[in-house]
Amino acid sequence: MSQTARSSRPLQLPKRSTLFEQTCDRLGLSAAAREQLEAYVATLGKWQPRLNLIGPKTWADVWDRHVVDSLQCLDHLGTADEGRGWADIGTGAGFPGVVMALATGIPVRLVESDQRKAAFLLAAKTATGAPVTVVNSRIESLPPAPVDLLFARAFAPLPRLLDWCGPLIDAETTLILHKGRRAQDELDEAAQAFSFEVESFPSIIDSDSVILRLRNLRRRP
Template identity: 95%
Template sequence: MSQTARSSHPLQLPKRSTLFDETCDRLGLSAAAREQVAAYVATLGKWQPRLNLIGPKTWADVWDRHVVDSLQCLDHLGTADEGRGWADIGTGAGFPGVVLALATGIPVRLVESDQRKAAFLLAVKTATGAPVTVVNSRIESLPPAPLDVLFARAFAPLPRLLDWCEPVIDAETTLILHKGRRAQDELDEAAQAFSFEAESFPSIIDSDSVILRLRNLRRRP
C-alpha cells in the first residue's frame, strides 16, 4: 500500500483507559484538559500511518503506554520552577512534552530535528491549543540558555544526552528522564564526566523502566 493511500485512513481512537482516568483524577486534570489530550491522540492517529510516530504495536495501548507514561512525570517534578522554561528534547511524537503542557498549562519547548515530525507537532498545537513552541533543530544548535526543567523520553544514552544538553543545563536545572533496564549503568557512565544528584522512581507503566530525576548537575574538572 502506498504512503498516500495509508495516510488517508486515520487509526481508530482506542477507548480511554481506566488508568488514564484515574491518573487524571489524581493529578487534578480538568475536563477541558482531558479533551485536549484526546484531541492530541486523535491527531496522532491521523498522522501515525504516514510517519510511524510511535511503535505500531503500542497504538492499542496509547492511553497508558504513552499518555499516562508522560503524565507520571508530574509526580516527580518536586518544586521545579518554570521561569526559565521547560523543554522536551528529541520529542518525536510529542511525549511527554505535549501531554505535560496540556496538563499544566505551562509552556513547553518541543525540540525535534526531523522536519516531518516537527510538522506533526505544529498540527498538534493547532488542534489542541497546547502552549508549546516547536523548535525544528538539533539540541546542540540551541542557544546556551539554561532551562528549569528538561524532559527526555527514549532519546539518547545518559552520557551522550548530558554532553549534548550541557549548554541548556546548569546546577538549578531539573532533568526528568525515562530510562530502561540500563538506567544504573548509564548513571555510572555519566558520573565519570558529571557530578549530580540522582533519584530513581519505578515506572507505573513498565516494570523494566524508571523515571530518573537529576539535579545539581556539574561537569567534573
C-alpha cells in the first residue's frame, strides 16, 4: 500500500476522557449532545490526515485539549443575548464554534477563509446536525452584522483580531477569546487603539492559558 493511502486513513477515535464526561455532567449536557460531539470528533479524525486541522500530537488528547478546552467557554458567556446570534472567527477545525453549537443548540456562524477547512466544517455539520452556518470568507470582507457573542481560539494577536472582526462586533458584543501566555501583552497593545472592559479566567486545560471576556468594545478616536 502506498504512503499516500496509508496517510489518508481515518484516525482511530480516542475514548472519551474522564474530564470530558465530568465537564459534560457539570454543564448538564445530555447523552444526545455527547453523541453529537463524538460524531464531530470522528469526522475530524477522517479529515485530519488530509488537512492537518489540529496539531498532530494533540489527537490522542483531543477530548481534553480541544473539546473540553472549548466547553469551558460555557462558564464565561455572561448574559449577552439580543437575538443576534453567535460567531466563531477563523474557526479552522471548528473549535470552539461547533462545540458551542452542539452543546447549546444556539446557531453559530463559522467564519473560515480556507476552502478546504470550510468543506470540513460542512461535513461536520452534516455528520452532527449542528446548528451552524459555514461562511467561507475573510472576516474583514463580511457585510456589517454584529453578533451577541464572538469566539476566537488560536486565531490572531488581539490587536489584529479586533481590527479584522469589525463587521461582526459593536459595543454590545461580548468576545470570548482563548489566549496564551502573552495575553496581557496583547491586551496592553490592543488598549492603544480600543477601549474595552476585560475579565480574565484561568484555563482548566493549560496553566499558561486564559479565557478573556471583552465587553463594551470601542475604537479610540
